[in-house]
Amino acid sequence: MMKRSQVVVKRLIEIVGFVAAIAVAAAGCQQSVVPAPAARSPDVPYDPTPQHVVVEMLELAKVGASDRVYDLGCGDGRIVITAVKQFGARGVCVDIDPQRILESRANAREAGVEQHIEFLTQDLFDSDISDATVVTLFLWPSVNMKLRPKLWRELKPDTRVVSYMHDMQDWTPKETRTVESGNGPKKLFLWIIVGGFKTTAADRVK
Numbered sequence: 001m002m003k004r005s006q007v008v009v010k011r012l013i014e015i016v017g018f019v020a021a022i023a024v025a026a027a028g029c030q031q032s033v034v035p036a037p038a039a040r041s042p043d044v045p046y047d048p049t050p051q052h053v054v055v056e057m058l059e060l061a062k063v064g065a066s067d068r069v070y071d072l073g074c075g076d077g078r079i080v081i082t083a084v085k086q087f088g089a090r091g092v093c094v095d096i097d098p099q100r101i102l103e104s105r106a107n108a109r110e111a112g113v114e115q116h117i118e119f120l121t122q123d124l125f126d127s128d129i130s131d132a133t134v135v136t137l138f139l140w141p142s143v144n145m146k147l148r149p150k151l152w153r154e155l156k157p158d159t160r161v162v163s164y165m166h167d168m169q170d171w172t173p174k175e176t177r178t179v180e181s182g183n184g185p186k187k188l189f190l191w192i193i194v195g196g197f198k199t200t201a202a203d204r205v206k
């Protein structure tokens, strides 16, 4: 038979154990939302496109309900989220930084469009983009140039490619637009991939 003081001590030990178990479980949960570090450093640092420019990019590409929009280096997901919410498309967010993909998913959930978007924590140079109908880019000029052969190789004829700020050298754009960025006027570029065999890089867009 335990004394009353022993019973009190035993209860205290049980309560402390229970509280410690909850603290450990909570810490475990927190850890599960801390993203793993990126596989390698991003080629371009995170810098979101202003929201009114996002809308102009999607208008320039004439995005609609039958489109599958890939943002290569998606940041917080705003381009694909807007493509789904305002233009009725579906989309894919690709970013090498797991933190960006966590943010994109959370923003898509908040916007009520998470189920229409795929989220890929991936180097964009490794992504299969062959089912895209629209590709959006806000990268750097050198990265655009490195990406050009992949766009040409993988994208179907008539796929639209839109880039904020940076061109593709001798790929002549189908259309350009000047937008106010909040930091002076900047350009948008639209290219459309052609079909058939072409011999020069410059011939690969129409």
Ligand SMILES: C[S@@+](CC[C@H](N)C(=O)[O-])C[C@H]1O[C@@H](n2cnc3c(N)ncnc32)[C@H](O)[C@@H]1O
Binding pocket: 041, 042, 043, 044, 045, 046, 047, 048, 049, 071, 072, 073, 074, 075, 076, 077, 078, 079, 094, 095, 096, 097, 100, 122, 123, 124, 125, 137, 138, 139
């Ligand atoms: C300038 S931000 C653009 C973000 C978003 N597209 C927008 O316009 O708001 C570039 C993004 O590309 C991502 N990025 C850079 N290099 C990458 C790579 N090799 N593969 C995938 N994502 C990359 C960065 O993590 C960053 O989020």
